[in-house]
Amino acid sequence: MAIVLIGAPGAGKSTVGKRLARKLGRSFVDVDARIEEVIGKPVAEIFADEGEEHFRRLEEEATIELLGSHEVISLGGGAVMNPAIREALDGHEIIWLKVSIGQASRRVGMNTVRPLLLGNVRGRLIELLRERTPVYEQLATQVVETDGRGSSEVADQLVAERLPAEDAE
Ligand SMILES: Nc1ncnc2c1ncn2[C@@H]1O[C@H](COP(=O)(O)OP(=O)(O)O)[C@@H](O)[C@H]1O
Numbered sequence: 001m002a003i004v005l006i007g008a009p010g011a012g013k014s015t016v017g018k019r020l021a022r023k024l025g026r027s028f029v030d031v032d033a034r035i036e037e038v039i040g041k042p043v044a045e046i047f048a049d050e051g052e053e054h055f056r057r058l059e060e061e062a063t064i065e066l067l068g069s070h071e072v073i074s075l076g077g078g079a080v081m082n083p084a085i086r087e088a089l090d091g092h093e094i095i096w097l098k099v100s101i102g103q104a105s106r107r108v109g110m111n112t113v114r115p116l117l118l119g120n121v122r123g124r125l126i127e128l129l130r131e132r133t134p135v136y137e138q139l140a141t142q143v144v145e146t147d148g149r150g151s152s153e154v155a156d157q158l159v160a161e162r163l164p165a166e167d168a169e
């Protein structure tokens with residue numbers, strides 16, 4: 001069973017996932033980073049050159065494959081909107097990193113790495129989260145608030161919350 005991080009762009013999935021895996025001594029993979037490695041270009045370029053639908057197919061294939069081979073996995077923010085991915089998540093430990101629109105916008109900033117947020121970061125996040133929040137909520141087996149807390153603090157909390165369960169094993 002993998003530990004899977006879900007949530008909005010800017011929630012800290014990639015950053016916290018890596019830290020959490022290091023703290024637990026487990027293997028880690030970020031699905032977007034893996035896609036970039038395999039395809040040989042950034043996600044933003046895949047969107048620009050081949051389109052979002054193509055990216056979503058790559059994302060589906062990579063996510064489902066990596067779920068079977070890694071212990072801590074950070075998904076892209078939109079992955080959970082794919083029914084095949086939702087099905088593959090069944091039985092895994094799903095951590096929803098919650099973030100407010102204000103904090104997510106500040107964290108994501110004006111950089112051009114996230115093609116879906118281009119132009120109007122705050123407005124696009126509001127739209128995306130209206131659709132996605134109920135899905136994150138439904139899938140999550142654990143929810144962590146990240147507003148006002150650094151990524152290391154969030155990872156520490158996740159480790160602390162796992163301890164009783166692990167002791168009981
Ligand atoms: N809890 C946090 N507090 C402040 N900044 C954070 C936090 N988590 C991540 N960040 C920063 O926010 C940005 C987006 O984080 P990232 O891990 O890429 O998010 P995601 O993968 O969910 O889109 C990065 O610059 C990262 O350093």
Ligand SMILES: O=C(O)C1=C[C@@H](OP(=O)(O)O)[C@@H](O)[C@H](O)C1
Pocket residue numbers: 007008009010013014032043075076077078079113114115116
């Ligand atoms: O929200 C989305 O649909 C996306 C989020 C990105 O990942 P992060 O959530 O890690 O930024 C990346 O997968 C792609 O740009 C699409």
Ligand SMILES: [Mg+2]
Pocket residue numbers: 013014015032074075076
């Ligand atoms: Mg990420």
